[in-house]
Amino acid sequence: MFDIQEIRSQFSILDREVNGKPLVYLDNAATSQKPNSVLEVCHAYYTELNANVHRGIHTLSQLATEEMELSRRKIQKFINAEHDFEVIFTKGTTEGLNLIAYILTQKLQKDDEIIISYLEHHSNIVPWQMLCERTGAKLRVIPIDENGILQLDQFDQLLSEKTKVVSVNQVSNALGIVNPIEEIIAKTRKNTEAYIVIDGAQSAPHFNIDVQKMDCDFFVFSGHKMYAPMGTGVLYGKREILEALPPFHGGGEMIATCSFDGTTYAGLPFKYEAGTPNVGGNIALGAAVDFMNRIGHENIQRHENALLEYAQRQLLEIEGIKIYGEKAHRTGVVSFNLEGVGISSDVGMILDKMGVAVRTGHHCTQPIMNFFNIAGTVRASFAVYNTFEEIDILVEGVKKAKKMLG
Ligand code: C6P
Numbered sequence: 001m002f003d004i005q006e007i008r009s010q011f012s013i014l015d016r017e018v019n020g021k022p023l024v025y026l027d028n029a030a031t032s033q034k035p036n037s038v039l040e041v042c043h044a045y046y047t048e049l050n051a052n053v054h055r056g057i058h059t060l061s062q063l064a065t066e067e068m069e070l071s072r073r074k075i076q077k078f079i080n081a082e083h084d085f086e087v088i089f090t091k092g093t094t095e096g097l098n099l100i101a102y103i104l105t106q107k108l109q110k111d112d113e114i115i116i117s118y119l120e121h122h123s124n125i126v127p128w129q130m131l132c133e134r135t136g137a138k139l140r141v142i143p144i145d146e147n148g149i150l151q152l153d154q155f156d157q158l159l160s161e162k163t164k165v166v167s168v169n170q171v172s173n174a175l176g177i178v179n180p181i182e183e184i185i186a187k188t189r190k191n192t193e194a195y196i197v198i199d200g201a202q203s204a205p206h207f208n209i210d211v212q213k214m215d216c217d218f219f220v221f222s223g224h225k226m227y228a229p230m231g232t233g234v235l236y237g238k239r240e241i242l243e244a245l246p247p248f249h250g251g252g253e254m255i256a257t258c259s260f261d262g263t264t265y266a267g268l269p270f271k272y273e274a275g276t277p278n279v280g281g282n283i284a285l286g287a288a289v290d291f292m293n294r295i296g297h298e299n300i301q302r303h304e305n306a307l308l309e310y311a312q313r314q315l316l317e318i319e320g321i322k323i324y325g326e327k328a329h330r331t332g333v334v335s336f337n338l339e340g341v342g343i344s345s346d347v348g349m350i351l352d353k354m355g356v357a358v359r360t361g362h363h364c365t366q367p368i369m370n371f372f373n374i375a376g377t378v379r380a381s382f383a384v385y386n387t388f389e390e391i392d393i394l395v396e397g398v399k400k401a402k403k404m405l406g
Pocket of ligand 1: 031172359
């Protein structure tokens, strides 16, 4: 039974008002709200358990370690990784992608190629540009058509024996487009020996993830976009690949032995988890996974897809509205502009006065904005606790903005 009011009752923040109006939170692609069960786990950690992990003989340290490792196993199940030590805690997608680009440095040479797509977040562009600077490799980009859909025939032409990395997102944050990663991965495997990296920042909150079925080498996502605290995230990597590659940060926890003559590294996952981790956050990420499992992926997806379809239908009734990626397969996001309204933030400010939180601007995807020759869009993005009534308020707000600005 999918009971939206019961789900909403788990998020205290949804009861608050903004500018004298009930909060309508539609900025979930930036970060989701956190259910009370997750907040309670954070509170309980700091009031009952707080200690450093993997270091102490004392009881609290051991209990904290057990809880964090339990959370790792929950995440392992959540993404269907083969081993729990293939789950590396990070502080988010950005750190995960930078980590991968850094540890691949020795694997790339001058004129090797890295393929990304036009739909990438800056986090999946800049670390690869930095890797190109370090190695002399070249960045290649899968183009999009006017609907924002990746041109896979062009991808075929980009693939060659020079391709050493293919890194794409499963869902675009700016447009919500679901990319055909199954096809991208199959083509890459067939034609190259490239490492395959999937940015799951916008898919993990919505989809059932199965990294073994997907057959990617790396999968990264952020906890804070899927009901967990800020500063949490996961890097999944295949065992044999992580074992063969060098560490990222050096420091405590990631060593087996350390002397002035040299250091040997710990096994997985600790080799990639230097320093004191975000113990409370990582435990709470496990609670966020529990929250999503209790509702069920199918229910989450069905509800969010219905919201998206409803929002798109209602918004398209407004004359002069343009929805980017309107004809593409999308999830969780509707991104639009109003004819004659040049600045998306003006619309965002009017919506904010009505209690509606959306994101405006380039959404850290300037290449997409340049492609459509715009400075930004208004982006409404959905989570499992959003309602059809909230979409009605959004649409009313957009109509009002059109009247005031158009
Ligand atoms: N997108 C958005 O409003 P971090 O900031 O490390 O948690 O995630 C970075 C990131 C990487 N890839 C994709 C596809 C993303 O959507 C994001 C974050 C947010 O769209 C904040 S810019």
